[in-house]
Amino acid sequence: MPVKAIARTSISRNGVGAFVSPCYKISVNYCNWGGSSTGLRELLNAGKIDKIAQEKSNIIFEVIKRTGHPSLKFHYNNDVVQDINIANLKAHEIVNKLDEYSQRSGNDLFKFNHRVLSINDSVRGVWSPLHTPKTHRHKI
Amino acid sequence: MLRRSMIVKDLARVSRLRGLMSIPQPRHYSQPSKAVNQQINLQHYENLNQSTSSFQAKYDNIQDYGSYKHNVFTHRLPESTASQSPPLVALHSRLNLSSQYSLSTLSQALNLNKFDDGLANNYGLNILGKNLLSYYVSEYLLVKYPRLPMPIHNVAVDSLMGSKALYQIGKIWGIEVDKSSKLDKYLSQESEFLKYGKLRYLTEERLDNNEAESGVYELSSEEITNLKSNNNTASSSSFISDEVEAYGSAVRAIIGGLYTHQGEEITKQFIQDHILSRKLLLENMFEFSQPTRELVRLCDKLNFQDPIDIRLIAETGRLSSHAIYVVGVFCGVEKLGEGVGSSMNEAKTRAVVNALMSYYLYSPIDNEGNEVKVPSDKDYKYLDGIVGLGDVAI
Amino acid sequence: MSSIRQLVIPNRLIGLKSGISCTSYIPVRNIYLHKGSRVAGLKRDPKEAFTTYNGYQYELSESNLKPIKEFLTQKYHISDELILQVLTHKSFGNGIKPYNEKLSAMGSKILSLFFTKFVVNKPSNNELAINGKNLDVLGSPMAKELGGRYALGVFAKNHNLNSIMFWKSSSHTVGFLNSGELKVSAQMMYALIGAVTLSHGKLVAEEFIQEKILNSNDTPLEDIASTVVESNIERKRKQKETV
Amino acid sequence: MFRNSLSVRSITSINNIITTNAYRSLATASIQSNITSDLTPLKINSNGSRDLYAIFKLHNIPYLVTKGDKVYLPFKLKNAKVGDSLKLNNVTTLGSPEYTFKVDQGINNELYELKASVVEITKEPYYEVYRKKQRCRRLKTFPVEPFQTVLMINELKLT
Numbered sequence: 001m002p003v004k005a006i007a008r009t010s011i012s013r014n015g016v017g018a019f020v021s022p023c024y025k026i027s028v029n030y031c032n033w034g035g036s037s038t039g040l041r042e043l044l045n046a047g048k049i050d051k052i053a054q055e056k057s058n059i060i061f062e063v064i065k066r067t068g069h070p071s072l073k074f075h076y077n078n079d080v081v082q083d084i085n086i087a088n089l090k091a092h093e094i095v096n097k098l099d100e101y102s103q104r105s106g107n108d109l110f111k112f113n114h115r116v117l118s119i120n121d122s123v124r125g126v127w128s129p130l131h132t133p134k135t136h137r138h139k140i
Numbered sequence: 141m142l143r144r145s146m147i148v149k150d151l152a153r154v155s156r157l158r159g160l161m162s163i164p165q166p167r168h169y170s171q172p173s174k175a176v177n178q179q180i181n182l183q184h185y186e187n188l189n190q191s192t193s194s195f196q197a198k199y200d201n202i203q204d205y206g207s208y209k210h211n212v213f214t215h216r217l218p219e220s221t222a223s224q225s226p227p228l229v230a231l232h233s234r235l236n237l238s239s240q241y242s243l244s245t246l247s248q249a250l251n252l253n254k255f256d257d258g259l260a261n262n263y264g265l266n267i268l269g270k271n272l273l274s275y276y277v278s279e280y281l282l283v284k285y286p287r288l289p290m291p292i293h294n295v296a297v298d299s300l301m302g303s304k305a306l307y308q309i310g311k312i313w314g315i316e317v318d319k320s321s322k323l324d325k326y327l328s329q330e331s332e333f334l335k336y337g338k339l340r341y342l343t344e345e346r347l348d349n350n351e352a353e354s355g356v357y358e359l360s361s362e363e364i365t366n367l368k369s370n371n372n373t374a375s376s377s378s379f380i381s382d383e384v385e386a387y388g389s390a391v392r393a394i395i396g397g398l399y400t401h402q403g404e405e406i407t408k409q410f411i412q413d414h415i416l417s418r419k420l421l422l423e424n425m426f427e428f429s430q431p432t433r434e435l436v437r438l439c440d441k442l443n444f445q446d447p448i449d450i451r452l453i454a455e456t457g458r459l460s461s462h463a464i465y466v467v468g469v470f471c472g473v474e475k476l477g478e479g480v481g482s483s484m485n486e487a488k489t490r491a492v493v494n495a496l497m498s499y500y501l502y503s504p505i506d507n508e509g510n511e512v513k514v515p516s517d518k519d520y521k522y523l524d525g526i527v528g529l530g531d532v533a534i
Numbered sequence: 535m536s537s538i539r540q541l542v543i544p545n546r547l548i549g550l551k552s553g554i555s556c557t558s559y560i561p562v563r564n565i566y567l568h569k570g571s572r573v574a575g576l577k578r579d580p581k582e583a584f585t586t587y588n589g590y591q592y593e594l595s596e597s598n599l600k601p602i603k604e605f606l607t608q609k610y611h612i613s614d615e616l617i618l619q620v621l622t623h624k625s626f627g628n629g630i631k632p633y634n635e636k637l638s639a640m641g642s643k644i645l646s647l648f649f650t651k652f653v654v655n656k657p658s659n660n661e662l663a664i665n666g667k668n669l670d671v672l673g674s675p676m677a678k679e680l681g682g683r684y685a686l687g688v689f690a691k692n693h694n695l696n697s698i699m700f701w702k703s704s705s706h707t708v709g710f711l712n713s714g715e716l717k718v719s720a721q722m723m724y725a726l727i728g729a730v731t732l733s734h735g736k737l738v739a740e741e742f743i744q745e746k747i748l749n750s751n752d753t754p755l756e757d758i759a760s761t762v763v764e765s766n767i768e769r770k771r772k773q774k775e776t777v
Numbered sequence: 778m779f780r781n782s783l784s785v786r787s788i789t790s791i792n793n794i795i796t797t798n799a800y801r802s803l804a805t806a807s808i809q810s811n812i813t814s815d816l817t818p819l820k821i822n823s824n825g826s827r828d829l830y831a832i833f834k835l836h837n838i839p840y841l842v843t844k845g846d847k848v849y850l851p852f853k854l855k856n857a858k859v860g861d862s863l864k865l866n867n868v869t870t871l872g873s874p875e876y877t878f879k880v881d882q883g884i885n886n887e888l889y890e891l892k893a894s895v896v897e898i899t900k901e902p903y904y905e906v907y908r909k910k911q912r913c914r915r916l917k918t919f920p921v922e923p924f925q926t927v928l929m930i931n932e933l934k935l936t
Contacts, residue, residue: 002289002428002429002430002433002434002437002531002532002533002534003289003291003292003426003427003428003429003434003500003531004291004426004427004428004429005289005291005292005294005295005425005426005427006295006424006425006426006427007295007298007299007302007425008295008299008421008424008425009299009302009304009305009308010299010300010305010418010419010420010421011418011419011421012308012309012312012418012419013417013418013419013845013929014312014896014929015894015896015929015931016417016844016845016894016929016930016931017412017413017414017416017417017931018235018236018410018413018414018417019860019894019896019929020234020235020312020313020314021234021859021860022312022897024230024234024314025230025314025316057229057230057233058230058233058234059230060226060227060230060314061226062226075314077311077312077313077314078311079311100898103858103859103897103898103899104897104898104899105896105897105899105927109899109900109901109902109903109925110901110902111901111902112849112925114849115838115840115841115848115849116840116841116842116846116847116848116849117846117847117848117849118842118843118845118846118847119419119845119846120419120843120844120845120846121423123828123829123830123843123872123873123874124830124872124874125874128466128480130453130454130455130456130464130466130480131454131466196674197670197671197673197674199671199674199676202676202760202763202764203676203756203760204656205652205653205654205656205658205668205671205676205677206656206657206658206659206660206668206671207658207660208658208660208668208670208671208674209660209662209668209670210662210670213662215661215662216661216662216664242665245664245665248664260662263669263672263673264669264670264671264672264673265664265669267650267669267672267673268650268654268669268672271646271647271650272647272650274643274646274647275643275644275646275647278639278640278643279640279643279644279736282636282639282640283732286636290635290636290639293636293639396669397664400654400664400665400667400669401664401665404651419845437630440630441629441630441631503824503825503827505821505824505825506825508817508820509817509820509821509825509935510820510825510826511825511826511827512825515640515731515732515735515736515739516735516736517735520735520736522732522733522734526732527616527619527636527637527729527732528635528636529619529632529633529636530624530629530632530633530634530635530636531629532629532630533628533629
């Protein structure tokens with residue numbers, strides 16, 4: 001056998017071709033008694049959460065009644081679950097949180113000091129001093 | 141139709157919550173994922189019936205394909221029930237499927253259980269999806285990379301539609317595994333609709349028998365045999381768990397379902413968007429044992445008149461502290477490849493490998509400089525370099 | 535690696551093959567070409583090395599291509615070079631001639647897809663059918679055998695398509711199945727379908743399968759497949775009875 | 778079909794020179810006339826747009842991209858939601874391994890196709906900036922958590 005093959009799994013490029021949103025499930029935990037859940041209860045009573053769930057139809061919404069501070073749990077497709085405490089937040093602030101976190105990918109936040117992240121080979125290749133014409137080469 | 145993508149439940153009354161454990165169960169039927177297998181053994185025809193004897197459809201006449209029927213299944217999920225399942229509705233929406241694709245088919249695609257109160261499973265959908273996938277993936281690779289050696293081609297097909305790749309895709313689609321038993325569901329007052337949107341491959345006894353430590357994973361008998369057979373071969377690292385296999389099956393079945401509802405053209409589009417858009421690592425799949433001999437043999441096959449020769453193009457100087465050599469492989473006046481190395485030998489090997497890679501990874505373009513079309517495209521045209529000649533033996 | 539890439543023109547090898555360049559100097563050498571049994575280190579006479587066990591010479595001659603050309607008819611015509619490649623198996627001449635492995639990979643995929651669609655789209659009154667498509671037939675021995683090697687090999691033999699094939703077996707005398715002729719014939723058939731696909735596109739190839747292989751005049755593929763499957767079932771039952 | 782094709786739109790307002798500018802329209806006209814024939818070598822050399830890079834400008838900042846690259850923008854792109862597909866129409870350079878095509882005012886849009894999809898709208902990690910004013914003993918603390926938009930280059934090819 002002249003060439004042997006090494007098994008490599010292809011790399012996913014979400015957004016090339018189809019895009020599937022990374023956040024697939026949101027658990028909304030609220031308490032029916034505590035004062036910290038007031039904002040969330042307001043949203044639930046007004047049916048706003050229902051409306052948001054219809055808008056974001058690609059995300060599963062799970063509403064759970066539980067004692068304690070209210071929270072939003074965002075489940076991402078890289079097995080990350082982010083628990084966001086929304087105690088004492090007002091209704092519109094909670095909606096903002098929902099919007100913000102449902103647009104994330106679940107990866108850790110990081111500052112990227114370059115502009116473009118590429119997994120492709122460079123088109124031009126790397127410059128090499130040995131490939132310049134002999135007359136222009138650097139001499140020691 | 142009422143479609144719900146919300147679950148409302150009251151956890152305060154849950155008396156007991158079990159830790160989630162993943163204990164797999166033996167598969168009912170093998171779902172081979174090996175992409176192209178040109179080597180057959182003659183035993184194949186003897187074994188034909190053996191593998192499927194436990195799970196076989198009954199028929200009136202062998203050639204009356206409409207009459208085939210699995211007796212273990214009695215019904216499909218009613219559409220009204222399926223539309224009550226939040227995960228199912230969400231998955232449908234996540235994949236941007238049209239309303240023609242019924243939710244009950246999507247739910248069936250996620251069901252691998254053979255005995256689930258007579259509910260039809262994804263056996264047929266999976267086979268349908270596998271055939272569609274393997275055609276469109278191989279077509280793409282065969283036309284885009286016609287000179288890929290067969291072993292590399294097979295691995296490349298596997299890297300796009302093997303179980304591991306499909307597992308990743310299933311994860312990205314947000315498919316969850318149904319890991320709670322009937323008792324758990326009863327105790328936690330989980331809605332009965334919830335499970336129809338989840339991947340169901342664990343049997344009830346496996347689910348009940350989840351007393352192991354969390355994080356401790358018990359292999360099913362299928363997996364143990366899989367592991368043993370893999371140990372004998374070189375690729376012992378290619379162990380595939382039941383979960384990975386189940387995700388793969390579900391993804392294939394969803395693609396099969398797309399064909400049944402929306403036809404082939406849309407399915408092709410779906411495969412292109414979700415599977416062929418992934419990044420292939422072809423350059424990293426090659427392992428050469430005797431590259432120079434292979435190149436000589438290849439040039440022989442291509443009827444090159446001149447002998448191969450290897451020449452030094454440039455060097456930093458032998459006495460420099462880190463000498464660098466640039467070496468080229470030539471056939472007459474044509475340069476086939478070039479390599480850089482810190483010794484002549486290294487540079488030579490790199491040059492030869494470079495020449496071989498630039499041959500194998502050749503990808504044709506048409507006369508206007510566009511990428512070639514695949515045979516299933518509308519205005520496909522035959523081009524000269526599109527048929528591979530086969531690799532060489534040493 | 536990437537630093538090198540810009541200097542190598544990847545299409546260079548093609549140019550050479552078609553003889554565009556590199557004709558400035560052709561060395562003339564006198565080599566002894568050996569005939570008869572193989573001797574290590576000696577180059578074999580190509581005339582002898584590229585002749586099949588039953589005496590067919592590997593070349594682009596009308597007589598070699600005739601069976602395939604007649605089978606294909608003008609409608610599914612493919613180029614002569616492609617026919618010769620279809621007829622050549624990897625085992626012939628140590629794989630030095632263009633052979634049909636890639637073509638048959640294409641053919642086997644389109645064939646299995648075609649038959650999957652074929653069996654699924656038959657009218658059915660099965661209540662488990664999805665959108666009128668009965669998927670229960672998939673995975674049955676018959677559905678598997680339809681695009682299978684056995685049926686196709688026998689089909690090639692019945693239609694006398696495998697009379698001229700360029701291949702080599704360790705023992706040509708042990709019969710159709712044991713010598714591997716069945717496998718090679720089947721692979722040749724796959725390659726033929728693959729060649730039609732690559733020459734004319736998928737739609738025409740499906741017409742070709744429908745017209746020439748499925749609805750062929752004598753012994754269509756379905757009949758061969760069903761006999762194979764039924765005899766297998768019969769044999770299994772007898773085995774069980776004896777046990 | 779499975780892409781959010783409805784939301785494809787060009788982000789002309791922020792990404793391009795105003796089209797009413799006479800100079801701009803003049804420039805494109807002249808480019809179009811004498812360059813269409815010249816792009817064939819670029820096309821062939823880029824191996825059917827496989828080895829092709831483009832430099833596009835967003836808020837006058839250049840980004841060099843190939844197909845499948847992620848572009849990290851240190852701000853929140855206006856009117857963009859996750860999943861949107863954007864048509865980037867201010868490209869100044871197209872290059873293959875051996876050729877470069879460069880027009881500083883922007884290349885005619887009909888010569889190429891460059892699309893990106895919005896993959897993620899997130900934030901950079903939180904940090905604090907301290908400011909000490911003269912003659913004030915207090916140290917002022919400013920919380921910083923800027924937005925970040927991630928684009929995935931969806932399509933890059935010569936037409």
